[in-house]
Amino acid sequence: MSIALVEKLFTVFNVTADILKDELSCTYLEGLAETGENLFHEKILQEELSELTERRLLKAYSEVNLEEFTKEQIRQAFQLAILKGMQENVQSNHQMTPDSVGMFIGYLVNKFVEKPAIRILDPAVGTGNLLATVLNQLDKSVESAGIDIDDILIRLAYVNANLLMHQVQLFNQDSLAPLFIDPVDVVVCDLPVGYYPNDVRAAEFEIHAKTGHTYAHHLFIEQSARHTKEGGFMFLVIPNGLFESEQSSHLHEYIKNNLIIQGIIQLPEAMFKNKQSAKSILILQRKGEGTTPPKSALLVDLPKMSDGPAMNRILADIDSWLIGNKK
Known part of the structure; x- marks a missing residue:
């Protein structure tokens, strides 16, 4: 059950980071930081997004409630997303x-x-x-x-x-x-x-x-x-x-x-x-x-x-x- 929850939260981090990466023309890790801020504040903070992008983000965010996850599950899901981003361009x-x-x-x-x-x-x-x-x-x-x-x-x-x-x-x-x-x-x-x-x-x-x-x-x-x-x-x-x-x-x-x-x-x-x-x-x-x-x-x-x-x-x-x- 714990692994399934980590995967569920990772999927939200991953999908929304990719959306923001494309919309803001930034790196995946920058998109991940943006989406993490949105989840923490429980609202979309980026002002320059299209209405369609906002709807896609809100739909993804609605699938999770951070209060349902333990700190370790949140950390592991966020870490998995960071690891994915680091594979793009990482220094040793x-x-x-x-x-x-x-x-x-x-x-x-x-x-x-x-x-x-x-x-x-x-x-x-x-x-x-x-x-x-x-x-x-x-x-x-x-x-x-x-x-x-x-x-x-x-x-x-x-x-x-x-x-x-x-x-x-x-x-x-x-x-x-x-x-x-x-x-x-x-x-x-x-x-x-x-x-x-x-x-x-x-x-x-x-x-x-x-x-x-x-x-x-x-x-x-x-x-x-x-x-x-x-x-x-x-x-x-x-x-x-x-x-x-x-x-x-x-x-x-x-x-x-x-x-x-x-x-x-x-x-x-x-x-x-x-x-x-x-x-x-x-x-x-x-x-x-x-x-x-x-x-x-x-x-x-x-x-x-x-x-x-x-x-x-x-x-x-x-x-x-x-x-x-x-x-």
């Missing part, structure tokens, strides 16, 4: 984080962060799918913020947040420029991998390379730490070779001085195209009064998430590790 760093990874990060945030009310940041928010997946898992009162330099992606994140009724502040800017946001309790981020082209700005970071371009994913770690409260946590999706690159010595030094490695959870290789593109979840805590390193870091190789018994064993191991480190 616009790939969406797999749902299972977002759900697992949400699980980790609930386990590691005991506060009943938190602020959370995704400094590379993209379409907002990872942040939305995490927010849908949390059993806390949450305010959140997201940053992205791509204006289409940030608009989709805005529509996504509205449809899901999430409180999210969104900023359309270079995530590695100065950020005017209050410190947060939690950072979640699927780190953009590659070189950062702005050497002048990179030089403002401790981690910057002494010659040539600095890795953006290294800079994102420092930027995230700068905006995390003392004792706050960072849950970062990282390339498996993060600590083995030619620039990793700067990263090691920065982490040693400012952060505590709580754990590294290696994601199943089957989730990725090849071994070289495989990733892990790095759990960091910002040093502060009362923070202490774990007796030993949490090191986990996740099985396929479809393997229920193996996943249950891993979750039990994580629970035991957390209990052991609270004593």
Whole structure:
């Protein structure tokens, strides 16, 4: 039944995005953002549409009522439509984080962060799918913020947040420029991998390379730490070779001085195209009064998430590790 509802809502997103794409001479993703706004406001906001187009849109919208869907169903349907739009013209760093990874990060945030009310940041928010997946898992009162330099992606994140009724502040800017946001309790981020082209700005970071371009994913770690409260946590999706690159010595030094490695959870290789593109979840805590390193870091190789018994064993191991480190 849940899958049927997701497909039903996806069909409405898809059909109406295509209608608006043709009528407004825009991309599918721009049409999707427009139709998402219409659904949220429960009216057609575009003034330049023909009467026939308005009738076609209203007929499609009448087939769904957002109140009948769960937040996860809305997120999944919107994500499917975004994925379709991204197949038209996508850059490699616009790939969406797999749902299972977002759900697992949400699980980790609930386990590691005991506060009943938190602020959370995704400094590379993209379409907002990872942040939305995490927010849908949390059993806390949450305010959140997201940053992205791509204006289409940030608009989709805005529509996504509205449809899901999430409180999210969104900023359309270079995530590695100065950020005017209050410190947060939690950072979640699927780190953009590659070189950062702005050497002048990179030089403002401790981690910057002494010659040539600095890795953006290294800079994102420092930027995230700068905006995390003392004792706050960072849950970062990282390339498996993060600590083995030619620039990793700067990263090691920065982490040693400012952060505590709580754990590294290696994601199943089957989730990725090849071994070289495989990733892990790095759990960091910002040093502060009362923070202490774990007796030993949490090191986990996740099985396929479809393997229920193996996943249950891993979750039990994580629970035991957390209990052991609270004593």
